[in-house]
Amino acid sequence: MVPGEARNPLTELRRGVLEHCVLAVVREEESYAFDIVRVLAQAGELVTSEGTIYPLLSRLRRDRLVTTTWRESDAGPPRRYYRITDDGRRALDAFVGEWKRFRDAVDALLRAKERGRVHGR
Amino acid sequence: MDADVLVRDYLGRLEAASWPLPAERRRELASEVSEHIEAALSEAGRRDEVTVRNVLERLGPPEEIVAAEDGAAKEAPTSAAQPAEAIRASSPWGAIEIGALLLLTIGAILLPFVGPLLGLVFVWISTQWTTRQKSVATVIVVALLMLPVLILFAASAGTTI
Numbered sequence: 001m002v003p004g005e006a007r008n009p010l011t012e013l014r015r016g017v018l019e020h021c022v023l024a025v026v027r028e029e030e031s032y033a034f035d036i037v038r039v040l041a042q043a044g045e046l047v048t049s050e051g052t053i054y055p056l057l058s059r060l061r062r063d064r065l066v067t068t069t070w071r072e073s074d075a076g077p078p079r080r081y082y083r084i085t086d087d088g089r090r091a092l093d094a095f096v097g098e099w100k101r102f103r104d105a106v107d108a109l110l111r112a113k114e115r116g117r118v119h120g121r
Numbered sequence: 122m123d124a125d126v127l128v129r130d131y132l133g134r135l136e137a138a139s140w141p142l143p144a145e146r147r148r149e150l151a152s153e154v155s156e157h158i159e160a161a162l163s164e165a166g167r168r169d170e171v172t173v174r175n176v177l178e179r180l181g182p183p184e185e186i187v188a189a190e191d192g193a194a195k196e197a198p199t200s201a202a203q204p205a206e207a208i209r210a211s212s213p214w215g216a217i218e219i220g221a222l223l224l225l226t227i228g229a230i231l232l233p234f235v236g237p238l239l240g241l242v243f244v245w246i247s248t249q250w251t252t253r254q255k256s257v258a259t260v261i262v263v264a265l266l267m268l269p270v271l272i273l274f275a276a277s278a279g280t281t282i
Contacts, residue, residue, distance in 0.1 A: 033153065034160040041179070049181020054153045055190035058146065075163055077156070 014046060019056060020095040021046060023088050026066060030083040033057060057082065065091055124173040128158055135183035142190055150190065154180065217247045225262065237262050 018040075025031060025039050037053045040046050047053065060066045065088035073079045084092070132155055139147045161176040162168050180186070221243035228236025244250065244258050 034157055037157065049179075049185050051154060051157070051180035051183070051186035052189035054150060054157070055186065057153075058149070058190070076159065079156075 010045075014048075017099070018046060018053075019060065020092055020099075022053070022056060022060060023065060023084055023092040023095075026082045026084045027089070027092060030069070030081045032079050032081055036082060060088070063087075124168050124170050127170065127173045127177065128155075131158075131177050131180075131183065135186065138184045138187045139190070142187065146190070150186070154183075154186065215247070215249060217243055218249055221247060225258075234266060237266060 021040060021043075022036060025036050031039075033054070036057070037047070037050045040053060041050055057066070060082075061068060064085055066082045067085055068080045068082050070078045071081050132151060135151060135154055136147075139150060142150065157180065158173075158176055161179075162172065165172045165176070221240050224232075224236050224240030224243060228240055230236075232239075241259055241262055244255050247255075250258075
């Protein structure tokens with residue numbers, strides 16, 4: 001990366017959390033990739049280009065955080081369904097705890113700043 | 122434009138952009154994306170140009186999808202940025218190097234003796250060549266410069282005998 005190049009903090013944040021958001025989507029039930037993408041896109045803020053979820057799913061497969069099963073489909077060719085593995089569940093549980101602490105820390109800091117500005121005036 | 126042509130163009134761009142990926146993953150990504158397009162179009166229940174354009178726009182530029190794939194390579198997180206840097210750094214063709222080569226070749230004809238000697242100065246200024254390479258170049262150039270002198274010397278010595 002070029003030094004001094006402006007970084008969008010949201011892009012970096014998305015990159016960091018998206019993987020675990022996918023794990024959260026497939027946690028309860030096996031899902032078709034297209035539906036995973038839909039759920040994430042509808043959550044708002046998380047996905048700007050839906051296509052980038054596919055490389056992510058491929059990495060989760062490679063890291064054995066999810067497994068896939070091909071299933072017959074009523075409409076067209078067989079579809080690949082994604083399901084979380086035990087490793088994936090552990091990774092997600094760990095992330096949930098980390099995320100709560102992270103979120104609370106940022107919130108607390110931002111709130112303190114807000115108050116400081118109000119008092120300062 | 123025909124809706125199917127738009128889809129074909131998009132998949133063609135994806136194919137072109139995904140050349141750095143392993144062949145197997147490349148095929149897989151292409152089928153995942155085309156499956157996504159089909160699913161989105163059948164969900165919409167239409168295949169007109171506007172619908173297709175919206176589906177493709179939501180997918181994002183093919184190049185961005187492939188870039189996400191690169192970022193996903195755990196073994197080499199910055200592999201995308203490094204090769205270009207490395208090639209640029211090791212490229213032997215800076216201004217000094219080109220100047221040195223020109224002086225050693227054309228310079229030898231245009232400016233006999235002075236040209237090649239200046240060329241050697243440039244060779245030694247260069248930071249791209251190793252000391253060994255510089256020494257070899259110096260020996261060759263000096264030997265070639267000395268050659269006419271030696272021949273003349275030998276010839277005149279021969280005639281006097």
